[in-house]
Amino acid sequence: MKILIAEDAPSDRLLLKLHLEKLCHDVVEVSNGEELVEYFKSYGVDLDLLVVDLNMPYKTGVEAVVEIRELQGNYDASWIPIIILSGSDSDDDIFRCIEAGADDYLTKPIQHKVLAAKLLAMMRLADMRKRLVSANTSLEALSTTDYLTSLPNRRAFEKDLSAEMAKSLRYGQSLSVAVFDIDHFKQINDTYGHEGGDVVLKEIARRFNRFKRAGDVFGRIGGEEFGLFLPYTTAQEAFTACERYRMLLSEDKYSYESQLINLTVSVGVCAYHNEETQLELIKCADQALYQAKHQGRDRVVL
Numbered sequence: 001m002k003i004l005i006a007e008d009a010p011s012d013r014l015l016l017k018l019h020l021e022k023l024c025h026d027v028v029e030v031s032n033g034e035e036l037v038e039y040f041k042s043y044g045v046d047l048d049l050l051v052v053d054l055n056m057p058y059k060t061g062v063e064a065v066v067e068i069r070e071l072q073g074n075y076d077a078s079w080i081p082i083i084i085l086s087g088s089d090s091d092d093d094i095f096r097c098i099e100a101g102a103d104d105y106l107t108k109p110i111q112h113k114v115l116a117a118k119l120l121a122m123m124r125l126a127d128m129r130k131r132l133v134s135a136n137t138s139l140e141a142l143s144t145t146d147y148l149t150s151l152p153n154r155r156a157f158e159k160d161l162s163a164e165m166a167k168s169l170r171y172g173q174s175l176s177v178a179v180f181d182i183d184h185f186k187q188i189n190d191t192y193g194h195e196g197g198d199v200v201l202k203e204i205a206r207r208f209n210r211f212k213r214a215g216d217v218f219g220r221i222g223g224e225e226f227g228l229f230l231p232y233t234t235a236q237e238a239f240t241a242c243e244r245y246r247m248l249l250s251e252d253k254y255s256y257e258s259q260l261i262n263l264t265v266s267v268g269v270c271a272y273h274n275e276e277t278q279l280e281l282i283k284c285a286d287q288a289l290y291q292a293k294h295q296g297r298d299r300v301v302l
């Protein structure tokens with residue numbers, strides 16, 4: 001663990017440092033409460049534990065702990081385990097330290113074996129916290145990512161599009177939306193099986209990622225339908241960009257179990273006019289897509 005010691009008495013600090021280093025921890029030191037808060041603000045994310053003396057100049061241990069616990073928002077380090085050290089064994093001191101946000105309290109002189117035991121318990125807490133955070137991160141990724149193509153799923157796509165529509169409204173920048181639908185995909189499934197169809201869907205997502213212009217966002221919004229929104233892009237520019245995507249998708253064949261599959265896509269494009277709802281905007285692109293199908297497929301309609 002990387003442990004920060006905040007202790008104003010040089011000899012206490014040195015003894016503690018030597019002891020923690022003997023237990024194979026990395027130790028950094030500060031000598032008062034003010035330095036503790038400043039150090040924590042800059043390097044807190046690298047620390048695993050704080051050992052904080054109660055009586056220190058500039059800021060007491062309690063004042064520093066309160067400030068550290070109040071750091072929030074993106075500041076994920078503010079949860080860090082904190083042990084207070086103090087010469088006082090009064091119940092009131094113990095209570096106010098824990099109440100202020102400390103996790104444990106040890107009285108001086110420090111019993112080294114007891115400190116080692118407390119560190120073990122804190123490590124367990126830190127480990128549990130890490131696992132919770134990573135489980136949470138994977139859950140979030142699962143709920144926004146399409147399992148087959150790894151593109152944003154419909155929910156994530158719509159959420160990101162909402163944010164982009166709000167920006168467009170606020171700054172008056174252009175924004176366009178497109179819907180891609182594979183032509184006669186049923187036939188591909190019928191000929192190569194559902195698995196063959198899945199391989200094609202995955203390869204389409206790969207091509208989108210490979211050929212993507214900076215800023216463009218793709219999502220899988222239906223079985224064989226993909227959404228695209230193009231920030232800072234007018235209707236005419238979006239048409240041109242989608243023509244390019246359409247050609248790049250059908251130019252090279254798709255391979256599945258040493259068979260080569262040809263496909264084309266139809267695309268509907270619509271620009272955002274800063275007044276319609278998201279539903280209406282996507283519907284507009286859907287209607288253009290319907291026309292593209294009606295006019296013979298393998299084309300982009302604006």
Ligand code: GH3
Nearest residue numbers: 181182183184185186187189194195197198223224
């Ligand atoms: P068109 O769009 O050109 O009118 O014809 P289509 O054959 O593509 O027609 P439609 O959009 O009605 O059919 C889409 C097919 O996509 C039907 C469905 O079985 C298939 N499909 C949907 N989701 C998946 C999927 O995840 N994997 C596979 N393999 N097929 C899927």
Ligand code: MG
Nearest residue numbers: 008053055056
């Ligand atoms: Mg002191």
Ligand code: MG
Nearest residue numbers: 181182224225
């Ligand atoms: Mg479809």
Ligand code: MG
Nearest residue numbers: 181182184293
């Ligand atoms: Mg269809």
Ligand code: MG
Nearest residue numbers: 181182183185
């Ligand atoms: Mg289709």
